[in-house]
Amino acid sequence: MSAGRPFEPEPAGQDLAAATRWLTTTGGLDLAGPLTGRLIAGGKSNLTFEVTDGERTWVLRRPPRGHVQATAHDMGREYTVMSALHGTDVPVPAMHAHCTDDDVLGAPFYLMERVDGTPYRTAAQLEPLGAGRTAAITGRMVDVLAALHHVDPAAVGLAEFGRPEGFLERQVRRWTRQLEGSRDRDLPGADELAAELAAAVPTTDRAAIVHGDYRLDNLLVGPDDEVAAVVDWEMATLGDPMTDLALLLVYDRLARLDLGGQERSVSDASLAPGYPDPDEVQRRYAAAGHDLDDLRWHLGLGFFKLAVILEGIHYRHIQGQTVGDGFEGIGQATVPLLATGLDALHGTD
Template identity: 60%
Template sequence: MSPAPQGLDPEQLRGRLDRERPGLVNGPLTARLIQGGRSNLTYAVTDGTNRWVVRRPPLGHVLATAHDMKREHRVISALVGTAVPVPEPVLLCEDDSVLGAPFYVMEFVEGTPYRTAEQLAPLGPERTRDAVLGLVDTLVDLHAVDPEAVGLGDFGRPEGFLDRQLRRWGKQLAASRGRELAGIDELHAALGRELPVSPAPTVVHGDYRLDNVLIGEDDRIKAVLDWEMSTLGDPLTDLGLLVMYSRRLELPGSPISTTAGAVGHPAPEELIERYAARSGRDASAISWYTAFAWFKLAVILEGIHYRYTLGQTVGAGFDRIGDLVPVFIEHGLTTLQEG
């Protein structure tokens, strides 16, 4: 039997499941860490017959609000039974004594998270196109959910959402700034000057892209994952991020995954048109939302680069992250000017 992964003790987990969900587990549990997540840790757990997934904050996490298990568990619990496919929640545990941090358990869903154009290639052009258009349709379904009706009426503060987001990411930039970055202050200021008027608020995912969903063998979305950034806010921020990830990045060896280069991947313009037609929302200001997505990613990447220069982040690809930041800034400025 392989050793238990760091951050999850199978015996402790089984004890809690036996107590809260007696009869659910039919034997000793084994666990493995699922690679690919950016923040919270995800484990696949099995008793030899049944499978589940466990989510917990990263080891040594500091900011509890940034890794709020209760929040993630709450949103998937609310969305079960809607048109948005989510894993069935099994258990929320806020007792740190079990695994060293709060965690939740959900059902295991069969499916593939496509992270690169190379991974999509075996599907062929038609199936790739269907999978990406399905991503748009599921986003429309998410934004059609009535937050009040599913118990999420107090899930966020939609009033002043865009202004608050812009200020939040500006502070994030200030906290991880160790070098001159041409154009980033100009981009931040321009976004502030051209703040659009938000449509009616909806549940937003916050990190909606192809590798945060599981695609089944029928090319349909089986589950939307990674709800840690979800809140109530402007739905077009989700669309802007999706459009950003649908632009081709001509960066050989980039550690940032993108599926946009796959043959059959719809152009960003088609995704925007499909979303607008199906949702009935005015997407004419989408250039602002896409530029904001470029800015947000530039800030995130600069934070990673900053920690790397301090020796706080190790691993493959981190040495190249810093070179990407100016590219993202440039895309943000260009997108805003084109809008």
């Protein structure tokens, strides 16, 4: 949270008076007064605000400004999956309202419960906890992922949330399209990695609720070191759960990669004493009753996906459409991620 930053009627240019009108009429909320808010620091994708009516506090989320891919930043998707998972073994905030009218804030948005917790992103945040507490927190991170992948989509009303058949083929096509939609420069390795992934898609019948961006700093950890909430569900769908596990392992490797000087722009939490190594993560996940098939292919896809995400942020930044700090030079990480993806796919990493 951006503690100390004052609440304002128009944080980062958002007209909260308009949001107040919509929430008290169409949204059906009983607010004590007009909303004020503040931008929550650290986001490079959707814009997230802490908002209050003077008595209660919530979190409001909306897509980033400017260049937005057609399949990205889906507020309805986040709202739907968290609404469905509330009350399961996967902790999520309670949902309060979802606005699809672009005329209110210039984009769809939703309002959810504000959950107290820390999104641990850096080794410096974890080190004071000690190796034992870090190991416990990260173990629970893996356990929650395993629990998510055991949830029956039909039992929580998500049977039509995605199309598991052909999921991996569509993932390759989707991220290839997204890269082309924000590509304005030569990216060595991009075409090769996309082609090799497309040519070797695994055959699988696994189908689960997939988070799509699961990592430690997308969890809010409470004062009891339990996972209080899983957030940032904009890429959730039904598909192969190995994509989540592989992307978690990819994120954990970033701190050890040469990313063209952009190492500080990614999480280095995996360097903290007590953080499990990749083999430990895989063992704990498998012990919960999950298979680990085709991991190398999924790692290649994970690096490709992350490269595309960072390239999209880079593109929005050079167009002057990002909000906040920390975007300068982020595009320098794209090519190293593509190269590492090829190495993972070939088994030479």
